[in-house]
Amino acid sequence: MNVLSVASEVYPLIKTGGLADVVGALPAALLPHGVKTRTLVPGYPAVLQKLKKKKKVGSFENLFGNPATVLAAEIDGLDLLVLDLPELYARDGGPYVDATGRDYVDNFRRFAALSLAAAEIAGGDVVSGWKPDIVHAHDWQTALTPVYMHFGPAAATPTVMTIHNIAFQGQFGALVFPELALPAEAFSMQFVEYYGDVGFLKGGLQTADAITTVSPSYAQEILTPEFGMGLEGLLKSRVADLSGIVNGIDADIWDPQTDPHIAQHFSATSLKQRAANRRALEERFGLEKGNGPIFCVVSRLTWQKGMDLVAEIADELVAMGGKLVVLGSGDAALEGALLAAASRHRGHIGMVTGYNEPLSHLMQAGSDAILIPSRFEPCGLTQLYGLRYGCVPVVARTGGLADTIIDANEAGLAAKVATGFQFTPVNADGLRLAIRRVLRAYSEPKVWSKIQTQGMKSDVSWATSAERYVSLYSGLLGKG
């Protein structure tokens, strides 16, 4: 089976968040099942620079007014198609924002072009000798793919639309519609019209044959007004085609026994070796040496991720005997509040702002617990990395966090299945209580190491979820 996966980012070429990790790791997990994935991404400078060998395999004379080339390349086993269209993708900033952090004004065109290219490739006339059996689009940036396919040459090819985060919907003013090269009838309730605007994700959710999101709990939550963010009605009407498949992690990249970014390798049977990573972390963040637990945060600094709650309880965390290290960037006010906490508690709270992949590995290896107080979380990956690294997850009971962490309550401990701490309600009081529970468990080394080892033994691989994607794809092909 051939799958065309289309996304705006893919690890290890370009990453701003968890989407890239998933798009980068899923193909290898599908391969043993006979599913061959080609991944189409935009030719941002960061992507083109990293490709050693690339071969032109197709072209467009005119994609929204510009010529474009489709390049084929391979990196770390990923079979890539890269849409080289300098007028839209050769920019100085990131994939979505300019160097000053503002959204590119032509994002609708940049990602409509990616989606249209995917639809044309699915039609089979662009990359000679290759045509996918299934097209899998990820998030709003590629959500017009099934819409273009519906009105184009690949109307019969089954499509899957995956929601990684419904908060980002790709909503643009109605004025952009004439520029999208869609027939007039597409500006209607059944397609892209969304409260009088154009909704990219809305169009994809209307048109795709199957809709998935990245955990079973989030699949339920987005049917409610609290989490559906305006799309709950549409999703309810498509509930028969909606499923939640939990993310896995790339167990080769995130392996404490081989990780090149950590100070000392370790496993569930050599947890003492984690100490060298703790020392490296203390040094990196200027922490005083001591025995209390080190909590870490590796996150975009946003309201979604509950980072205001971390800032709010930081003083008490230190007063209770804990230490805190934070790696993240995002909202300036949240960044300021966390930096202020770090300067109030030098030696006890450390912060590094920005994006730093190697440091994120050391933090999982050297901290005792990872705080994830998200207000909503489609799946979450950092708690899965935490499980694998013996860095006990302390999570809000929501979405994929609720699905992947087993609470260390008495029953969970007695049954030897507990892997972390869940809390609700998701507010400062909830987080405070959770931290108190962590400190109590940490003071009993036997209890603590049991939680760590149980977490390290839990299956965070892609194996089960890859099977679920394969049966979803097969079901769609069977439907014909």
Ligand SMILES: Nc1ncnc2c1ncn2[C@@H]1O[C@H](COP(=O)(O)OP(=O)(O)O[C@H]2O[C@H](CO)[C@@H](O)[C@H](O)[C@H]2O)[C@@H](O)[C@H]1O
């Ligand atoms: N400053 C920093 N430096 C280095 N690395 C950093 C970093 N900040 C974050 N990261 C990394 O970025 C990734 C974040 O992934 P998440 O799944 O936690 O959230 P995100 O909201 O991006 O993803 C969305 O999509 C994914 C994929 O489906 C869902 O799991 C999730 O719930 C959804 O919100 C992790 O790999 C993390 O280590």
